[in-house]
Amino acid sequence: MEYAIISVVACLTLFTLYLLQRQRRRNAIIHAHGGGKITQHYSWEPLTGIDFYMKTQMEIPWQYHHHQRYGHTFTVCSLLSQPTIYTIAPENIRAVNSEKAWGIEPLRLEGMEYFCGQGFLTTDGEIWQHSRKLLKPTFAKANLLDLSILSREFDQLVHDIPKEGTAVDLQPLFDTMFLNTSLKFLLGVDPKHESIGAPHTSDKFIDAFHSSLFLTMIRLLLGSAWRLVPQSKYLSSCQVAHDYLDYYIKKALLDSEQPATQRTSSMLDALSVQTKDLKYIRSQILQGMMASQETTSALLGNACFLLSRNPHYWSQIQKETMDVDSNNLTFDYLANLKLVKNILFETLRLYPNFPMLARISLNDTILPRGAGPDGGLPVFVPKGTLVSMGYYGLHRNTQVFGDDIETFRPERWEDIHPGPWEYMAFGGGNRSCMGQQKVLIEAAYVLIRLAKTFSTLESRDSSDWRGELKLSCKSANGCKVAIVA
Structure with missing residues (x-):
């Protein structure tokens, strides 16, 4: 017993000496x-x-x-x-x-590669540069002009909203809307008109995708220790997602031999004419979906959360868009509507999609x-x-944004001009978000059509905003409102 105690004390002493010596080395390097x-x-x-x-x-x-x-x-x-x-x-x-x-x-890379491979979310250097270069054409303005799928999904959203002021959580409705539009944008797949030969339905793919994504996040949190956790559910979910995507990628690679007028304008289409590497294309599609699947829906949920508590801005949107028909909400009109743009910027200031x-x-x-x-x-x-x-925290710098940093005040954007490293709603530098324009246009479209369809938007949640951080950040309590036609 005495020997054991001496051994433990000796080990603790040696460990303490090691830590002190390591700290001295660190301090010496810093000083040097x-x-x-x-x-x-x-x-x-x-x-x-x-x-x-x-x-x-x-x-x-x-x-x-x-x-x-x-x-x-x-x-x-x-x-x-x-x-x-x-x-x-x-x-x-x-x-x-x-x-x-x-x-x-x-x-x-270690924790994510099995699910989504090597791409712009997992690599540095030449592989990252190559991935970025391949994806850039997808976000050209010409590919963002068609809002017909979003219009159809909006009509479904309106159908799903309870009438006459019944409380509803808009967040899951936004999530479903943009999952469907993401499938179209990334794969060229319309969930309402799926290919009969696909190995799984889009619903099964989405379930597998979310399961794989959640377990991938767990792997990242665990670091190298993820190897100690059972992998069967993770592997099976990844397999379903991979099989579904591989079917459409093989189809796109065949279609890439056809004239451009006969092909879709999706990310998959853009990739299939640049490379024939199926696994590489799959990785970029998965990473594109990871980056985009909640970005716009989270922004809209947070915006409606704030607008429901500041209803005079809802009235302002209605007033400013009174003379435009819902069928004439063009890309250029949406991009230049200052009020809605300021509402979205202010929402992203208070509750950035990527808070850290x-x-x-x-x-x-x-x-x-x-x-x-x-x-x-x-x-x-x-x-x-x-x-x-x-x-x-960066977005709460009073020297940049004013003393009332916790107040939702979109008009502040008429007077402030934060520098490129003082406002980071869409990142900055070489890794800045390629989909910024797409997110803002689609969010503006949905907000305007909601305001033109429903006369009032009222909060049905007295709780303060609390963030739920996964890949992006949205309200953990959802967006509980009453919305009246």
Whole structure:
């Protein structure tokens, strides 16, 4: 017994000495590179700091509250892993989003590759550049002009909304609407007119996609430990999704030999004329669906949540669009309607679809500021350091957006002009969202048609907004309203 106690004490002593020595080495490296000391936060769970990380995922304002306490940049220390840097400093956000020293592949590829392969969401360098280049033509204006499918889905939405002021949660209705339009945009598949030879229905594919996506997120959270978790459900869900997509990809590869006038204008069509690699095309389609499947629906849910509590803006939309027929909501009209654009920008300021994004340092590098007594000194960042950029907090900078940062006030956009690294609703730098124009046009279309169809939009939920973060962020409580024709 005595020997065992001595052994445990010896091990703990050696471990403590190792940690102290490692910290001395880190401090020496920082000093050698001219970096200053950064404000530190110590989490309750000292080994990995996982409690702080999980809190940021479950409670969106959590990171912002700590920025209010510590400043624009701080670090969360742990005993076993590299400290994580949290920042809302625009200079740091510019550096992380535009310099080659930062990437995502070490964070994502291992956990995501089986489901969605290599593409713009999982890789860096040449593979990422190639994926981006292949996808860019899909988002050309010519491919965004046809709103007929969205119009049909809107009509179905109106049919599904209870009449005469009965409370309804609009969020799942928006989700269904944009799942259907995504299938058309990405695959050229109309869920109401599916191919008879497909191995599964679109409903079964969507269920498998969501199951695969959820389990992929679990794999990312677990890191390398995902190998210890049973994989059968994950593998079967992925197989269903892959089989469904492979059927349409093979069909598109055959159709790519036909004249362009006989082909659809989908992402799959654009990819099939550029490459014949089935697995690679499947990966880009899956990643495109992951990036887009909730973006517009989350934005609309958050916008209606805010509009239901600020009904005078609903009346303003009705007044400004009174003279335009619903059938004449063209791309150019939607793109230039300032009131609706400001409502969407303000919604994304308060509740960004991506309230935080992380990057990892691919080699030793420097962040421009965050160290020293006033946070004005550069921060030395060793290779393998995780940096979490808090866009929820970034959008609450009173020097940029005014003192009333928690107030929904779309007209502020008439007077403010945030810089490219002060407002990050659609990211920035080389990885900025290619679908920004598509999201804003489609969201504007739905908002205007809702306002022209329904006279009032009233809140039926007294709870404060609470974020639910998956790939994108929407209200965890949904969008419970009463809407009257």
